Amino acid sequence: xxxxxxxxGHGSGGKLSHQLLDDLIIPIxxxxxxxxxxxxxxxxxxxxxxxxxxxxxxxxxxxFAGGNIGDLAIHGTVNDLAMAGARPLFxxxxxxxxxxxxVMDLKAILESMRKAADQSQIxxxxxxxxxxxxxxxxRLFINTSGVGVxxxxxxxxxxxxxxxxxxxxxGNLGDHGMxxxxxxxxxxxxxxxxSDSASLxxxxxxxxxxxxxxxxxxxxxxxxxVATTLKxxxxxxxxxxxxxxxxxxxxxxxxxxxxxxxxxxxxxxxEGKLLAFIAPDAAQKALGVMHRHPEGRDAAIxxxxxxxxxxxxxxxxxxxxxxxxxxxAGEQLPRIC
Amino acid sequence: xxxxxxxxGHGSGGKLSHQLLDDLIIPIxxxxxxxxxxxxxxxxxxxxxxxxxxxxxxxxxxxFAGGNIGDLAIHGTVNDLAMAGARPLFxxxxxxxxxxxxVMDLKAILESMRKAADQSQIxxxxxxxxxxxxxxxxRLFINTSGVGVxxxxxxxxxxxxxxxxxxxxxGNLGDHGMxxxxxxxxxxxxxxxxSDSASLxxxxxxxxxxxxxxxxxxxxxxxxxVATTLKxxxxxxxxxxxxxxxxxxxxxxxxxxxxxxxxxxxxxxxEGKLLAFIAPDAAQKALGVMHRHPEGRDAAIxxxxxxxxxxxxxxxxxxxxxxxxxxxAGEQLPRIC
Numbered sequence: 001x002x003x004x005x006x007x008x009g010h011g012s013g014g015k016l017s018h019q020l021l022d023d024l025i026i027p028i029x030x031x032x033x034x035x036x037x038x039x040x041x042x043x044x045x046x047x048x049x050x051x052x053x054x055x056x057x058x059x060x061x062x063x064f065a066g067g068n069i070g071d072l073a074i075h076g077t078v079n080d081l082a083m084a085g086a087r088p089l090f091x092x093x094x095x096x097x098x099x100x101x102x103v104m105d106l107k108a109i110l111e112s113m114r115k116a117a118d119q120s121q122i123x124x125x126x127x128x129x130x131x132x133x134x135x136x137x138x139r140l141f142i143n144t145s146g147v148g149v150x151x152x153x154x155x156x157x158x159x160x161x162x163x164x165x166x167x168x169x170x171g172n173l174g175d176h177g178m179x180x181x182x183x184x185x186x187x188x189x190x191x192x193x194x195s196d197s198a199s200l201x202x203x204x205x206x207x208x209x210x211x212x213x214x215x216x217x218x219x220x221x222x223x224x225x226v227a228t229t230l231k232x233x234x235x236x237x238x239x240x241x242x243x244x245x246x247x248x249x250x251x252x253x254x255x256x257x258x259x260x261x262x263x264x265x266x267x268x269x270x271e272g273k274l275l276a277f278i279a280p281d282a283a284q285k286a287l288g289v290m291h292r293h294p295e296g297r298d299a300a301i302x303x304x305x306x307x308x309x310x311x312x313x314x315x316x317x318x319x320x321x322x323x324x325x326x327x328x329a330g331e332q333l334p335r336i337c
Numbered sequence: 338x339x340x341x342x343x344x345x346g347h348g349s350g351g352k353l354s355h356q357l358l359d360d361l362i363i364p365i366x367x368x369x370x371x372x373x374x375x376x377x378x379x380x381x382x383x384x385x386x387x388x389x390x391x392x393x394x395x396x397x398x399x400x401f402a403g404g405n406i407g408d409l410a411i412h413g414t415v416n417d418l419a420m421a422g423a424r425p426l427f428x429x430x431x432x433x434x435x436x437x438x439x440v441m442d443l444k445a446i447l448e449s450m451r452k453a454a455d456q457s458q459i460x461x462x463x464x465x466x467x468x469x470x471x472x473x474x475x476r477l478f479i480n481t482s483g484v485g486v487x488x489x490x491x492x493x494x495x496x497x498x499x500x501x502x503x504x505x506x507x508g509n510l511g512d513h514g515m516x517x518x519x520x521x522x523x524x525x526x527x528x529x530x531x532s533d534s535a536s537l538x539x540x541x542x543x544x545x546x547x548x549x550x551x552x553x554x555x556x557x558x559x560x561x562x563v564a565t566t567l568k569x570x571x572x573x574x575x576x577x578x579x580x581x582x583x584x585x586x587x588x589x590x591x592x593x594x595x596x597x598x599x600x601x602x603x604x605x606x607x608e609g610k611l612l613a614f615i616a617p618d619a620a621q622k623a624l625g626v627m628h629r630h631p632e633g634r635d636a637a638i639x640x641x642x643x644x645x646x647x648x649x650x651x652x653x654x655x656x657x658x659x660x661x662x663x664x665x666a667g668e669q670l671p672r673i674c
Contacts, residue, residue: 007668013560013606014665018569035496035573039417039556040390042487042494046382053377054429054482055465058474080376092391094480096433128392128480132672137395138473143431143465145391145482150379157379159372219376223350232355236372269350328351331344335469 006101011131020129024103028110029093029117030124041125043090046149051086053077054145060335062105062139064183066175066194069142070109072271072337074116075199076222077144082201083218083274085156085208086148088120093127094143099134109140120199122146154213161217161237165305166283168276170203170290171196171298172251173226174258174268177336182257193253196295198272203293207276210289214282220274222337224328227266229275230313231327238310243303243325245318266315267328269336277305343438348468357466361440365447366430366454367461378462380427383486388423390414391482397672399442399476401520403512403532406479407446409608409674411453412536413559414481419538420555420611422493422545423485425457430464431480436471446477457536459483491550498554498574502642503620505613507540507627508533508635509588510563511595511605514673519594530590533632535609540630544613548623554614557607559674561665564603566612567650568664575647580640580662582655603652604665606673614642 001023009016026032057073067075074091081088093113097106117124179195181187200220207215217237221229226248234241250258250265258265272295278286283301290296306314313325338360346353363369394410404412411428418425430450434443454461516532518524537557544552554574558566563585571578587595587602595602609632615623620638627633643651650662 008671009666009668011560011671012665012668014565014604014667014669015663016667017560018664036494037573038421038495040388040421040423040483040485042421042423043387043389045384045386049382050380050427050484051377052380052427052429052484053463054431054480056431056433056467056480058433058467058469084375084377084379086377086379090387090389092389092482094391094393094431094482096393096395096478126390130393130395130478130672132395132475135472136475137478138469141433141467141474141478143391143393143480143482145429145431145480146377147387147389147484148377157373158375223348223354228351236374267351326352327355328349329346330351330353331346331349332351334345334348335467 001103004103006097006099006131008099008131008133011129024107025110025129028114043125046089049150051081051084051148051150053080055080056141056143057337058141058335059180059337060138061183064195065179067197068109068112069140070112071116072197073142073144074113074120075197075271076337077146078120078122078199078201079220081146081148082204083220084150086150088122088146088148088201090125090147091117091122092145093124095129096137096141097131098137098139099131101139120201156215156218158217158219158233158236161233161239161277161305163305164280165216165277166280166301167241167243167303168278168286169226169300169302170274170296172249173270174254174265176271177268177333178254178257180336181333196270196272198295200274200295203290203296206289207286211278211282211286214279215276217277218274221270223269225267225269227325228327234313235311239305240307240309240312241303242306242314242316244316247300247302249298249300267332271337338440341440343434343436343468345436345468345470348466361444362447362466365451380462383426386487388418388421388485388487390417393478393480394674395478395672396517396674397475398520401532402516402530404534405446405449406477407449408453409534410479410481411450411457412534412608413674414483415457415459415536415538416557418483418485419541420557421487423487425459425483425485425538427462427484428454428459429482430461432466433474433478434468435474435476436468438476457538493552493555495554495556495570495573498570498576498614498642500642501617502553502614503617503638504578504580504640505615505623506563506637506639507611507633509586510607511591511602513608514605514670515591515594517673518670533607533609535632537611537632540627540633543626544623547626548615548619551616551619552613555611557611559606559608562604562606564662565664571650572648576642577644577646577649578640579643579651579653581653584637584639586635586637604669608674
């Protein structure tokens with residue numbers, strides 16, 4: 001790269017674009033040879049139903065404790081595939097770069113993407129790069145879209161929760177949101193707060209192997225947090241969910257920081273956690289599987305499906321009361337992912 | 338929608354996000370029922386190799402003569418699938434919205450997307466919406482990623498051009514670039530200049546049916562124009578291409594506008610055109626197929642593969658000289674797509 005920063009011409013489609021792609025982006029992300037670069041990636045036929053998902057990432061700042069926009073963009077899309085019970089196969093990377101972005105920052109982010117993709121066993125197979133003028137974007141936005149294969153025939157869907165199902169969460173709540181907030185605002189929170197950004201596909205694969213069709217719903221509680229995600233599932237499945245505040249796993253530092261800032265960890269975003277609705281007989285077995293994975297170390301059973309009152313989520317408070325949980329209203333923490 | 342403009346809270350993941358999705362985006366784009374909304378779309382197994390592609394669209398202005406960012410985002414990704422010889426199946430829509438975008442503009446763009454998808458026979462199956470603060474994006478950026486199936490076993494690739502192949506272009510050069518430029522700069526160009534933005538998959542399907550494996554390369558000459566795309570193919574295939582200036586189809590208004598502005602239509606972006614490298618025996622037949630489609634009405638044979646001098650593109654000028662054609666250097670027309 002002859003320039004230290006990205007120039008508008010790097011998005012022209014011409015000579016400068018080819019330099020950016022050939023000298024930086026493609027060698028790091030995919031290593032696809034120039035002779036093999038085409039308008040679409042051509043890929044072998046998968047043996048099963050497809051899962052297909054997309055997410056754009058606009059997190060601010062680009063780098064935060066525990067990750068950056070690049071590995072977040074891989075983890076997030078891998079997790080959306082895993083939540084369909086799919087094995088992630090292929091991922092695309094669409095970059096929208098603001099003119100002036102330091103090439104060093106871009107390089108660090110791309111390297112994180114490649115590392116996260118390798119760890120998640122997903123192949124970066126296609127991409128696109130656009131550059132816009134200064135002031136027309138905020139340094140870097142990334143879209144990743146993912147394709148996976150579903151190698152079993154059971155249904156894991158938001159409308160599949162059943163009466164009696166246990167509700168499991170795979171670990172502590174709110175780590176990602178609080179880490180980003182701390183990095184963004186320069187708040188002097190305990191330095192131990194780090195994003196939980198991680199791929200969950202290996203853990204999900206083990207869960208599927210052990211519990212099979214007894215997993216009814218999987219979903220990752222990102223924007224809007226666990227509360228919003230539970231509410232979505234309650235609406236989709238037409239059920240009532242009751243969760244127990246005393247069972248919610250929350251790291252002490254995150255709980256403390258939320259208390260100081262007036263935030264409820266139930267509504268704070270996670271990027272390496274899942275919610276699972278599992279038949280009661282299989283719940284302990286599933287919890288054991290989660291505990292054997294580092295990302296599931298703090299997994300807990302936090303509640304169950306208690307009725308057929310569609311769309312209702314209730315929280316049994318630590319002091320024994322009962323309150324209704326609603327979706328996040330308004331914008332608690334903008335640009336958290 | 339209770340608000341006339343998009344608010345930051347519409348990207349929260351919470352209640353406002355659900356309203357935006359349920360009241361506007363999903364009914365227009367896909368009609369997927371709330372109970373069927375999950376982290377990934379789950380799709381039937383396709384019968385053949387997959388094509389997978391992604392593109393982000395940052396065109397400025399959002400609306401231009403002949404189209405808008407929405408139908409452009411469908412056409413562009415459909416075409417990238419078609420250029421692999423694939424039948425487009427599924428498409429994702431990732432929106433990055435600047436706070437304050439008028440809901441009416443968003444609605445018009447979404448409606449164009451749905452119409453373009455229906456015409457292209459591709460299903461919008463998954464999506465994502467983010468909102469960033471005023472001044473942190475430029476009204477709207479759209480990513481679309483596409484999945485298609487390749488239902489034949491021949492190879493259509495940039496490295497597959499062969500000595501003697503005829504080079505066909507499916508119509509007039511530079512319409513899209515000049516239409517966007519005119520809309521953006523408020524230049525009083527002839528009002529007849531309109532973007533060629535269109536899906537080419539129906540025409541490609543007919544081409545494949547008629548010429549089969551005699552089509553060696555398909556590529557759509559978008560950013561960087563026909564010149565840059567030919568240069569890419571010459572490099573990938575290790576060949577020399579000679580094109581004949583007198584054969585280049587260029588609308589009179591576009592040619593005139595380019596002359597006034599000092600632009601070369603060979604380098605101006607197209608969004609509804611393809612280049613095809615076809616065995617000489619099949620070239621006339623292919624041209625006939627193109628002429629039967631409205632998007633291929635002005636198709637022409639513009640040159641051929643004339644040697645094994647890797648990466649060389651030569652233009653036989655109208656006055657009989659010969660000059661080398663290089664890739665677009667620098668940024669001729671930023672944010673053209």
